[in-house]
Amino acid sequence: MVxxxxHAGYLIRIHDPKGPVLRDFKGVPSYDSQEKWVLDGEYEPFCAPVPTTVGAVVEGP
Incomplete structure (x- = not known):
């Protein structure tokens, strides 16, 4: 259990490493990667964290 x-509450997850869901998990389907998808980039860290809201769970009505 985790x-x-x-936010304002708690999240509890039950995890059974020997359970049938994990035992029978075959992986997530995906495409093989292709060299043409590779992009050059540069990592520039922020001095302080910058919050970002994404299209997931957001607090509010």
Whole structure:
């Protein structure tokens, strides 16, 4: 079991490493990577964290 504090509440996940869901998991389907998809980039760290809201769970009505 994993318990985490999340925003104003808690998140609890039950994890059974021998359970049928994990035992029968065959992986996530994906495409083979292709060299033409590779892009050059540069990592520039921020001095302080910058919050970013993505299209996932967002607090509010």
């Amino acid at each position: 318990a985490r504090r999340r």
